Amino acid sequence: xxxxxxxSRLRPVLSVEKRRHEPAAGTSRAAExxxxxxxxxxxxxxxxxxxxxxxSHLCQRLLADGNEVVCLDNxxxxxQRNIAHLMRNPAFRLVRHDVIDPYAAEVDEIWNLxxxxxxxxxxxxxxxxxxxxxxxxxxxxxLARQRGIRIFQASTSEVYGDPAVHPQxxxxxxxxxxxxxxxxYDEGKRAAETLFFDYHHQHGVDIKVVRIFNTYGxxxxxxxxxxxxxxxxxxxxxxxxxxxxxGSQTRSFCFVDDLIEGFIRLMNAGPDVTGPIxxxxxxxxxxxxxxxxxxxxxxxxxxxVYRPLPIDDPKQRRPDISVAKRELGWSPRxxxxxxxxxxIDYFDRLLAREYRVLAETA
Ligand code: NAD
Ligand code: UDP
Numbered sequence: 197x198x199x200x201x202x203x204s205r206l207r208p209v210l211s212v213e214k215r216r217h218e219p220a221a222g223t224s225r226a227a228e229x230x231x232x233x234x235x236x237x238x239x240x241x242x243x244x245x246x247x248x249x250x251x252s253h254l255c256q257r258l259l260a261d262g263n264e265v266v267c268l269d270n271x272x273x274x275x276q277r278n279i280a281h282l283m284r285n286p287a288f289r290l291v292r293h294d295v296i297d298p299y300a301a302e303v304d305e306i307w308n309l310x311x312x313x314x315x316x317x318x319x320x321x322x323x324x325x326x327x328x329x330x331x332x333x334x335x336x337x338x339l340a341r342q343r344g345i346r347i348f349q350a351s352t353s354e355v356y357g358d359p360a361v362h363p364q365x366x367x368x369x370x371x372x373x374x375x376x377x378x379x380x381y382d383e384g385k386r387a388a389e390t391l392f393f394d395y396h397h398q399h400g401v402d403i404k405v406v407r408i409f410n411t412y413g414x415x416x417x418x419x420x421x422x423x424x425x426x427x428x429x430x431x432x433x434x435x436x437x438x439x440x441x442x443g444s445q446t447r448s449f450c451f452v453d454d455l456i457e458g459f460i461r462l463m464n465a466g467p468d469v470t471g472p473i474x475x476x477x478x479x480x481x482x483x484x485x486x487x488x489x490x491x492x493x494x495x496x497x498x499x500x501v502y503r504p505l506p507i508d509d510p511k512q513r514r515p516d517i518s519v520a521k522r523e524l525g526w527s528p529r530x531x532x533x534x535x536x537x538x539x540i541d542y543f544d545r546l547l548a549r550e551y552r553v554l555a556e557t558a
Contacts, residue, residue, distance in 0.1 A: 240264040240302065244295050244336065245309035247274030249415045250350070250408075253456050254307060255279065259287055261460075266301055270294040273312045278415045295332030296324070300339065305463070306347040308336050311385075313352075315378065315506065316421035322380035329384030330391070337395045346402040348463050349392050351472060353409040353513055354382040363480075363514035366407065366472050376508040389472060396470060404462050404469070409476025409515045413452030413535060414542035418550075424449065424536075427487055428543050431496035441505030443484030446512045450477035451535030454528035461524040469523050476515035477528040486532075493536055 241258050245251040246267030251274065255265045264287045267279060271292065282288045293299055295310045311328050312318040318325040333349065340347035356364045357372030372382045395401040412424035420426075430437045458475035481489075487500050520526045 238262045238264070239304040240266065241305050241307060242266045242268060242301055242303040243307045243309065244268045244332070245274065245311060245350070247271060247276065247279050247290070248309065249278070249313070249413070249417070249420075250411065250452065250455065251307075251309045252278035252282075252415055253413070253452050254309065254459060255282055255288065257456050257460065259285055263287070265289065266291060266303060268293050268295070268299065269310070273314070273317050273417065273420070275417065294328075295335060296327045298335045298338070303339075303343070303345065305345055306336050306340055307350075307459075307463070308333065308348060309350040311350070311381075314421040315381075318381040319377050322377075325380040326384045329381070329388045333388035333391045337391060337401060340401050340403075341395060341399050346404065346463065346467075347392070348404040348406070348459070349388060351389050351405050351407045352381075352385050353407055353474070353476065353515065354378065355386050355389065355407060355472075356510075356513075357382060358508065358510040359512065362512055363478065363516040364474070365516040366474055366519055373508050377506070378508050393470075402467050403471075404465070405471035405473070406459060406462055407472050407474045407476075407515075408455065409450055409474065409513065410447045411450045411452055411455045411476070413539055415452075416539070418543065418546065423447070423483060423486065424490075424539065425543070427490040428494070428536075428540050429547070431490050431494040431498050432540070432543055432547055434496060434498055436501040437487050437491065437498050438503050439483055439487055439500055440503050440509065441483075442502065443487065443500075444482050445505075445509060446480045446482050446514065447486075448477050448480050448514045449486070449532050449535070450475070450528055451530035451532075451538075454530050458520060458524065458526045461526050465524060473519050473523065474515040474517055475520055475526070476517065477530075477532070478514055478517055479532055480512075480514040481532065489533065489536060490540070493533070493540055 241263050243251055243255050243265055246255045247269035255267050258265050266289045268291045310332055336347060356368060356370040360371050361368045373379055374383055389405055392403045392405050396403045416425040418429045427437055455475055462473060491498060517527060
């Protein structure tokens, strides 16, 4: 596919009133608030994986800040409904493309989020996951090098594997199985980080690498397979809630609005702040505690059932966010209970819509 786009002048920054548009389903409260930037700061941003969960929130925030957005996605785990409300915006452009193939565009910055994030999704085609991480990073780094522009990489807490150090600081090198079912993702993301720093050192490319810890919120896919979406959807449908293992493993859950604020601060930081930098919520919960919170909040009659623990499932996860606090003045604001309420509300509306469609077509 020819991904080349026509060169277009950056549109002038519109007034707040003109840029404000009705929030769509899945629009979170903080993302609705508009941040003004001086007109000179408006940029043309390429967001790969822009139709996914995090990517769609990022596109929305960049548009609200007065930028143009080129959203690139192969729609493997992304969905049209995540960006439907942005399609009307003349500053938004959608390109269907796979990052494993080179892509050229007249953009001012690159945000590389393309990659399935849920274990069932990234394990479905592990070779393609590895290609997405490695060839995708190479292709986009080449574009950044040729254009002399800043590039952001969505890395992951999975680079720490099943960590022997707790909580995890950026200086910890991790404990990763190179040949297990999670390796295509974990090692792919580690190789991508290596490429980012090699391009930085060898070619002076301006890089920003963030290590994202488990993030949840509106626009996760109901069938995604990650724990928060699984538990909420199961609870709302009255199905069994599936805890893998005994539920004593821990995770730290960050609400999407907090994460996106961290992204923006990192991308706007000076060139010396390259990362890798942890962004996540240090609140740590067992998977069983999460299940109980979801049952209580939904008022569901679902039963909790136990299923085998997947291979190489990390036992614990909590970010050390001292660097983010110091370098970006960032820390999360939205506690798990509050974020869960917004996420449950989103899935409630989404599932109700799906049932209506099913009933109408039956
Ligand atoms: P997601 O699956 O909702 O979004 C990924 C998007 O990338 C989808 O729209 C998908 O269609 C697209 N994509 C996948 N492979 C592609 C390819 N080869 N070419 C073009 N597009 C492709 O996942 P998400 O939670 O939004 O994650 C976004 C990024 O953040 C990913 O890189 C992921 O590894 C990273 N991350 C997310 C989390 C989290 O908790 N959400 C945690 C750590 C890292
Ligand atoms: N998990 C679970 N039930 C589910 C889905 C996931 O108990 O229906 C567990 C999973 O085994 C892991 C934790 O929840 O211990 C977080 O899983 P997720 O896939 O969300 O993220 P990751 O393992 O990549 O952190």
